[in-house]
Amino acid sequence: MSAKIKPSQGARYARILGVGGYRPTRVVPNEEILRYIDSSDEWIRSRSGIVTRHWAGPDETVAEMSVEAAGKAIADAGLAPEDIGAVIVATVSHFKQTPAVATEIAHRVGAGTPPAFDISAGCAGFTYGLSLAKGMVTDGSARYVLVIGVERLSDLTDKEDRATAFLFGDGAGAVVVGPSDEPAIGPVIWGSEGDKAETIKQTLPWDVYREGRPDEVRFPAITQEGQAVFRWAVFEMAKVAQQALDAAGVTADQLDAFIPHQANMRIIDSMIKALKLPEHVAVARDIETTGNTSSASIPLAMERLLATGQARSGDTALVIGFGAGLVFAASVVTLP
């Protein structure tokens, strides 16, 4: 005889309650990048929109930056660390296969012993985590979920590759997702395109070192096929963004803010055109001074958009993450 199993009770809806970011103290201008590649400030700006980026110092580890960002997000949500019921960390630049960095972060942030785990979903990592967190809050497996996107991409940058040396930055962004009386995180449109797995990738797997002779092996770095990625990011992702709007029952006219993954200013500009976003929509352009921070870019850009007054709490924003995999995830959210 099968016993009757009592279901968990979650909140009806979920929302982002608070956001926080950490940017490493060292600011790296294009001039420094140009020591290693034959290029120019004008070329870098026109191809990417990037003027400066932050690179982490030895003490600004993945865990350290995450703890800083998480503390701010928890305070912004008006919560105490012990309220956190789960920790999800999205990253591709935590250099230990195991244990997950999420457990250390949960402990150090003062959350006690909640479930904690890392996810690997490239530049869509944060939006993947957001979707998981929403599900956890609404199914009752956690009341408040901390979602962190964190990267030290300077560790995975080939400083002599003129196509990518200027692109990446370091930092951490965090949000707390919790219960809501009204829908405040729309349906997620997400997926993967494994047939394009080679378009953005780490050059070598870590086990290249198993055979020894590390001196003869260039340290792994992230590379991409620029034109193919640009086409996919602009035109395919505009379709995904539109689907997320449609699924949420929100029109472009009703949006207050657009917070895409900060991949490249040219991608952002072209997406705006492809989506026909009205001029009143505040667009996150954090990439100019932050570079591409992969999974950290959306919460960092969200924090800055709110801090500068370009967007306000309660505004309706479209968020879309996309990157290596290829993977993508988009939803309409209410800003914290």
Place this chain on the structure above:
Amino acid sequence: MAATQEEIVKGLAEIVNEIAGIPTEDVQVDKSFTDDLDVDSLSMVEVVVAAEERFDVKIPDEDVKNLKTVGDAADYILKHQD
């Protein structure tokens, strides 16, 4: 109905004008997108996507790099359009 070479070049000129702000009269068959028209690799992708829509043709990423001049692009479209 399939477009003629002349119509394709005219259409490409309008697309390049829209995307890169180059005067349409400068867009001639012998012009190189990057060297003469200042269309960089990312703008080239936008030109290609706009051309695909306008002429109902598919131009895969691996073929884009072979389209050096306006004439190359026009020939490619002429050959591959339905």
